[in-house]
Amino acid sequence: VTDAAPALAPDWLRRGEVGLCPCGCVGRRRKGNFVDKTLAGAARVMSDVMVGEHTARGPGLLQRLDARVKVLTFFGVLVAASFVHHATVLAGVYALTLAAAALSRLPLGRFVKRVWLFIPVFTGIVVLPATFNIVTHGHVVVPLGHWWFGRRIGLTREGLDAAALIVTRVAVSASIVVLLALTTSWPRLLAALRGVLVPRMFVQIIGMAYRYILHLLTTIEDMYAARKSRMAGGGGSARAGQSVVAASAGALLGKAHALSEEVHLAMVSRGDRGEARTLATVRATKADWLWAVGCALTVAATIGVDRVLGH
């Protein structure tokens, strides 16, 4: 499995960049051409989808479980992790997610990289100033001199505790979600969401939106590849670039709307009356029950150890 993944998604396609914020709205302001970066973003989305679909089909512990059970148990662990007040407990939970990834035969290095590269590293940078006694008051354990307007500066134990806590919690949460995404194929995940009482309408829209994303993504790639092939030399001024982006976003909106009209007519002609129907869902097996009990015990142990460690 580990060797087959690169064949599906070559390395140049998966090349990421460490940004300040994965959503890009705050950080990720690397100098570069907007066309290249949009194409890279599109490639990242495609490769994430491909890798997820590929690993979800592989043999492994989590791939065999019912998606509903996975969704519920992972949600439980996620909630438990958000209540934990000790970084050591969270580190233990993180080790368990690594074990689960290994048992599911996910490529461990890639799993760790995908979890850590964006969110926890970013979190570490963000909470770094909070470890100083200027932000978080408390016992200074690492004195760093008197350079801040003559005040004593240092890292506080409270600040370091808080930073470790938030970084480990973010890492655990991200691991759980990535684990779910990598071991569950999208249709099963949608069926599971429907199974856990998410409104059908919403699930139907998510499912359709997902397919439209992949479809429209190729439209964007075509438009931008065409643009790139016409651009000899630099990308021109930022203003010209902005009008290009606005025009392509507008054109995309027009195409998307035309597509939705066609899909709507196709649905109506096939008898759609605005109600979502699905095929029957599968039954939970013995493995599912075992897994659910294991997760319940993990949650209980996590909360219990956290309480025993106390404040």
Next chain:
Amino acid sequence: LHIPDGYLSPETCAAGVAAMVPAWAVAGRRVRRTVKTASAPLLAIAAAYSFLVMLLNVPVPDGTTAHAVGAVLIAVVLGPWAAVIAVSTALAIQALLFGDGGVLAYGVNCFNMALVMPAVGYFLVYKPLTRRVGLTSPKRALAAGLGGYAGISAAALCCGLELGLQPDLFHGAHGQPLYAPYHVSQAVPAMLLAHLTVAGAVEFALTLGVIAYLQRANLPVLRINHAGVATNDDRRPEGVPWRFAVAPIVLVAFATPLGLVDNAGAFGETNVRSGAVAFLRKNHLSAIPWGMNRYAGFWHHALFNGYDFRHDAHPAVGYVISAVVGAAAISVAVLAVLAAARVVQRRGRRPTVGASP
């Protein structure tokens, strides 16, 4: 703007979901009522579009790029309720598949980007600004851009508040923060600084640019949410109705007795004088420039000296009367100037009328 899991306490996350459930319910019903069976494909397309807009990099003048959220853009084109569902769906796909934004924090992220952002941008900015504006008017595109800017700023403010409340509400026994470590006074400025400058400008540019493009190239798409809007501007006389100009003045006039609350005269300026002397004394300065001292009493023979009759037993009555007389005097002066201007204008117009035959 995407808050990952781990930054917010579970209580905050639950509050976010609780706030979004009624919004989703209302949005779902509204959308279904307006577009009936077409709602599912239309909303799915809108969600896919919202996802992809966050993928499009917009160049920023310093040579870098950033991306927009597009919630206000979708609100303008497909309607605000469609925007609520579309952005929520896009956020769900991002959280579940790409780890962008948390699963537990999903409700809060939706509240910021799928509810506050389109609501502020569309209802508070875009709608009021485009009441009588034609569909192809540049003013409409500008209003949409401003809506985008206001929307993302409001979302950033909410995000900063949510993060900033964490250390005050949820901390350990020694006061160490359990979730996001920064206080409101640190989180809100940090969020606003980033979004009022770069992200806000990008949102403004993209929203304005797309609406302007649709006005040029694809008017039918723009008509989806603007069914009854005329293509061109209403040809009403340009300018602001006079009552809009007078209303604030009347408001201020009725607010003048506020000075009495301070028991110090109009707008408390007598306080300022004694305050200045006190300030000088505190700093061991006794010198008032002689010119100031000499001319301080120069106007003491005025009719309402100090907004009051001289040594009046009822300073409040004197104050109000002086305010009324003053306002009347200024009004008469302004009307006189206007009348004079009108006379001059008429005189200037007459010869041209006579010269034309």
